[in-house]
Amino acid sequence: METVTNIVIAGLGGQGVIKASDILAQAALAAGLDVKKSEIHGMSQRGGSVNSDVRFGARVLSPMVPTGEADFLVVVAPDQVENNRPLLCPTGVLIEPRLLGETSLANPRTLNVALLGVLSVWLPFPPEAWRAAFDAQLAPKIRVANEAAFAVGIAAGAREKLRLQSVTP
């Protein structure tokens, strides 16, 4: 099977966009898939836009997601949704902080990982793959907070998946 899953994570510098994409790529590796990830950083920590592309499948070639071909668009900053929307393919799923609803995160800095939790509901990775990715990417002292955020995200993701299934016949 030659299909490649395309994911773009977008937000502002300092929001953990690159960390989230590192975790995602590591999970794909642990799930036994080929994976490539790339981003533009440099001046990004000064609060400007940051985008990171993650692609996985049996064989991945270009490290960049073609515009309009993202299967999933994860946007960490609400004001970055509109300018990034054109990246998404017509049947693609938009994942944004709004989906977390009223649930408040114990630590707002874990928003990036919470949104990964939402995304995870659609991805074919076993829990061990995510655990391996957390092991590789998260320092022990922030591990617990991020796992809690991931769980919050999974619950929100399940709700959103149900809602989308009920609106699309």
Added chain:
Amino acid sequence: MTKVKRQLLSGDEAIALAALRAGVTLGTGYPGTPSTEILETYARLGGRAQWAPNEKVALEVGAGVAFARGRALVTMKHVGLNVAADVLFTVAYSGVSGALVIVSADDPGMSSSQNEQDNRRYAVAAGVPMVEPADSQEAYDFTFAALEMSERWGVPVLLRLTTRVCHAKSIVADGRAPLPAVAPRFERNIPERVMIPAHARPAHRRLRQKLAEIATWAETAPLNRRTAGDGRLGIVTSGVAVMHAREAAPQAALLQLGVTHPLPLQLIRDFAASVQECVVLEEGDPYLEEALRAAGIAVRGKPAGYRFGELNVARTRRILAADASPEPAPARGKPPQLCPGCPYRTVFTVLRRLECIVSGDIGCYTLGALPPFEAMDFQTCMGASIGMGLGLRHTLPADEARRVVSVIGDSTFMHSGLTGVAEMVYNPPATGHVLLILDNGTTAMTGQQEHPATGRTLNHEPTGRVAIEAVVRAMGVPQVDVVDPMKEAEFEALLRERLASGRLAVIVARRSCILAAGAIRAYEKAAAARSQPLGGCPADAATTTTGETEG
């Protein structure tokens, strides 16, 4: 059998790992996006790495290592090679006894650079071989290959990367056996190593001879890869464009050039003859296209518009279809800004309020050119702020000249500001000049690297420190002040006074970058604890503090 480990690595990390496995003696360079992580990773893995004040010095040190039969890895971003070019062109003549691999990390699309120069041109101009990997696995393999080529032919080799090779992560299987160890040794060979004209003339011929041999080798080198297709379309390509091409046109025959200088022209000729139409797919300048046409190989290049910015799969499809119609506008993101609480904020507020003409430089503070400050009038390359400010001072009527201020950061000042100060002292404008050195204690823009004025090595260990204010004073600047830019009224009064004085003045505006401040305090504490294990004399620690002020 060596156990192969599969890891997810960026191209930068893959080069660092290869350097370690291959037995590089020393890694040196100057931080610059997207190359910075190479040396940082190399040091973290246990390699010996250091930051040089600038790329020219880094290449000089690297050449010295290779003159002593060592293996040197010298890293920089594309514009860094401009600074190092003076050394490169002549080390190509002298050659080396060990290995000298120079990484040039180009930034097509300018995600964080002032131009998008294509450094493949440098390989041609300097006459050095160049290899170009397409992903992290190749970055790993080609580092070995570049070191081997350099050792085999005794020439410096350029390892050229682009942003999407440096910062893209992909899977690397690392199973290479280390290169045979070498014992450092210096052998005197004055005719080959001292480039006076009488020695340089034969050296140039030797270099051309080596290049001819490498070209012959490249015809069959495994770094160049040929993939069969359906016979209609053939694509000649290099670097990350290889991946875009394979994805956009899986049916096409592909010639991936891993060695892009000297070019294996016979290989390319045979390939072009084997397909109905041959297209050159390359990011940046039409370097390959021009070289192939000059060699009489019929190829089609890209429409002019694709010379700008990065390639991707969508643009590749358009190039293959010879589509020159306007491209859809890319999504506009939010531009970066100085961090909230950044010490440079008050500096630019004051410069704006005093209606200064600001000659700027390269660093976070370049963001002072954007709203809400809009307080930087020009900016060119590292260190240019001083000379350019002086030029304005020499030219403008006196009342306007007195508004000119040169602004430079601490790391940039170490990189190439010192000669600007020499010029300022030597050829002072009639109105004097004011140089503002923004000392935030780190190389903030590239992610907080150390430099000679921080007094800490790449690994943040204490070492000798260049005291900026003492240097400019010793160079002959009559008025040197150190202030805290956060004390806005004080800073403004001082700047006003110095602008009106008509003399040469340097103001060091010193306050740590807020992102780096915590780490700097921790390094200083660790250093202080180490220098007085028995709670003894604090004299050593005092020399590394940065609070020195004077009026």
